Amino acid sequence: MTEINARVHYLGTNPSEDFPVTLIIFVSFVINCLIFYILPSSITPLNKSYVVSTVHACACVLAVCLYYLYSPIKLTEVNRILGGGIDGTYDNKMAYSVCYSGGYFIYDLLLMAYFKSVRSAAAMFHHIIVLMIGLSGLYTRVGHTSHFLMLLEELSTIPLNVKAIFHQHSDIHSFCALLFAVTFLWTRLIYGTIVCFYVFRALPKFILLAEASHDTTSIALIIVQIILLLHTRLLNLYWAVLIVKKICAKFRQQKPKIPVNKIESNEKVE
Numbered sequence: 144m145t146e147i148n149a150r151v152h153y154l155g156t157n158p159s160e161d162f163p164v165t166l167i168i169f170v171s172f173v174i175n176c177l178i179f180y181i182l183p184s185s186i187t188p189l190n191k192s193y194v195v196s197t198v199h200a201c202a203c204v205l206a207v208c209l210y211y212l213y214s215p216i217k218l219t220e221v222n223r224i225l226g227g228g229i230d231g232t233y234d235n236k237m238a239y240s241v242c243y244s245g246g247y248f249i250y251d252l253l254l255m256a257y258f259k260s261v262r263s264a265a266a267m268f269h270h271i272i273v274l275m276i277g278l279s280g281l282y283t284r285v286g287h288t289s290h291f292l293m294l295l296e297e298l299s300t301i302p303l304n305v306k307a308i309f310h311q312h313s314d315i316h317s318f319c320a321l322l323f324a325v326t327f328l329w330t331r332l333i334y335g336t337i338v339c340f341y342v343f344r345a346l347p348k349f350i351l352l353a354e355a356s357h358d359t360t361s362i363a364l365i366i367v368q369i370i371l372l373l374h375t376r377l378l379n380l381y382w383a384v385l386i387v388k389k390i391c392a393k394f395r396q397q398k399p400k401i402p403v404n405k406i407e408s409n410e411k412v413e
Contacts, residue, residue: 153352154284155226158238164281171246188258193304199247200301203294206240218341225349227284237291285364299327331379
C-alpha cells in the first residue's frame with residue numbers, strides 16, 4: 144500500500160487537488176459584497192448585514208439538508224467525518240458550500256472592521272475561529288466533512304436576523320425570538336454536540352492512521368482544530384446561558400402581580 148492510498152483511509156480524496164478553493168472563496172466574497180451594496184441605501188449597514196447573513200444561512204442549511212437527503216451518512220468512517228469524504232460522490236459538493244461560507248465570513252469580518260455599527264467582539268471572535276477551521280480543512284482535507292455538517296447550525300441565524308430586522312413589529316419580533324431560542328438550542332447545542340460526538344469518536348483512529356503514515360502535519364492540524372472546536376462549543380454554551388436567562392427574566396416580568404388592595408382585603412377577612 145502506497146503512502147497516498149494509506150492517507151485516503153483517514154483524509155479521503157475530497158476536495159481534489161485541482162479543486163479551485165481560492166477562486167470560489169474569492170467569488171463568494173465578491174458576491175456577498177455586491178449583495179450588500181446593491182441593497183437600497185435607505186437600509187442601515189446593520190440591517191444590510193442581516194439580509195446578507197440570512198442569505199448565507201439559508202444557503203448553508205439547504206446544502207446540509209440536501210446532503211443528508213441524497214448522500215449515505217457514514218459518520219462512523221474516519222475519512223467521512225475527520226477527512227474530506229470521497230471525491231466523485233455527493234461528498235464533493237461539500238467543498239462548494241464551505242468555500243462559499245469562507246467567502247462570507249471574510250466579507251463579514253471586513254464589514255465589521257469598517258462599520259462600527261455592525262461590529263461585535265463575540266461575532267469577530269467566532270468568525271476568526273470558523274475561518275481558521277474551515278480554511279485548514281479546505282486546503283488539507285483535515286476535518287473537512289465535520290466543518291460542512293456544522294453549517295446546519297446557521298439555522299438559528301435566520302430567525303435571529305428576521306427578529307432584528309422587524310424589531311418594530313412586536314408580533315414578528317416575539318415569534319422570531321421564540322423560534323431563535325428553539326433553533327439555537329436544537330442546532331448549536333443538541334445537533335452540534337452529536338456531530339462533536341462522532342468527531343471525538345473518530346479522533347483516536349485518525350491519529351493512529353496518520354501516525355502510521357508518518358503524517359505529523361495532519362495530527363498537528365486535527366489537534367489545533369479540536370481545540371478551536373471546543374472554543375466554539377464554549378461560545379455557544381455562553382450564548383445559550385444568556386438566552387435562557389433572558390427567557391426566564393421575561394417570564395418573571397409577565398407573571399401577574401396581586402393588587403395591593405386585594406391583599407389588604409384578604410387581611411381584613413382573616
